[in-house]
Amino acid sequence: MALSTIFSDLDLRDGFYQILMRESDIPLTAVSTPSGMIWEWLVMPQGLKNAPATFNRCVTHLLRSVCDFAPIYFDDVFIHSRAVDGKSEVEMHKEHLRRLFALMRKHKLYANLKKCIFRASEIPVLGCLVGKNGVRPAPGKVRVINEWPTPSNVKELRQFLGLATYLCKYVSNYAGKIRLLSQLLTKDAAWVWTADCQQAFDAVKQGLTEAPILAVADKDRPFHVVCDASDFATGCALMQHDHEGRDRVVYYQSRQLKPAERNYPVHDK
Secondary structure, eight states: OTTOOEEEEEEBTTGGGGSBOOGGGGGGGOEEOTTSOEEOOSBOOTTOTTHHHHHHHHHHHHTGGGTTTOOEETTEEEEEEOOBTTBOHHHHHHHHHHHHHHHHHHHTOOBOGGGOEEEESEEEETTEEEETTEEEEOHHHHHHHHTOOOOOSHHHHHHHHHHHHHTGGGSTTHHHHTHHHHHTTSTTOOOOOOHHHHHHHHHHHHHHHTOOOBOOOOTTSOEEEEEEEOSSEEEEEEEEEOTTSOEEEEEEEEEEOOTTGGGSOTTTO
16 A cells, blocks of 8 residues: 555445355254254354354455455455545545456445445455555544543453554554553452552553554665664664655564563663
């Protein structure tokens, strides 16, 4: 999606129900109802162990010829376009949509129009928003983080860190910021919320609510990694120069050091 400037998102209707069951496997889906009747599934139901993988593999195979501009993730198809060879971004996007719709019509794949997004500057992709400027966290999740009250017990702190960790790729040195908070979750740790804990809590909230817009990774450009370490944590940032020559962050990653690792010399950390 790097360099793309216009996006659409298609939601495939009925998902698993678009896949027919193999005739020999239909009896294996039989269920008994309170009336005593036995019902069998003619299409692939939810709940089968291999259903998600089967559906994803099937859709990916059927739409493989358009995967360069329409990647698939289960029942979502993300279409992205940019101006190419004298054609505007809108013209290219229309062409991409026509090719995709022709394949869907051929293979009888249907979309839920109410959940589709067309010709947008950014679209939701797996809990984040992807657009021409890059990748940013969903505003709803950021708002929840920003409005989260100070935890009063271990359970509330676990809930906060669970959501915060989901967004940690947007925050530099996230592991170092939550060090004091994670110590409260260790076995036999007494719950004492100090001023330092409050400061760490506020720092995590600020880091997430002011998270930068990450770059969309471009597979055709080289990457480089910037690393750093402290006495308690180590972290890195996956970086890439964009088409304007700016050094952009693609992904932040960090973790706390184990007790033995804290004794390592600086060059080993």
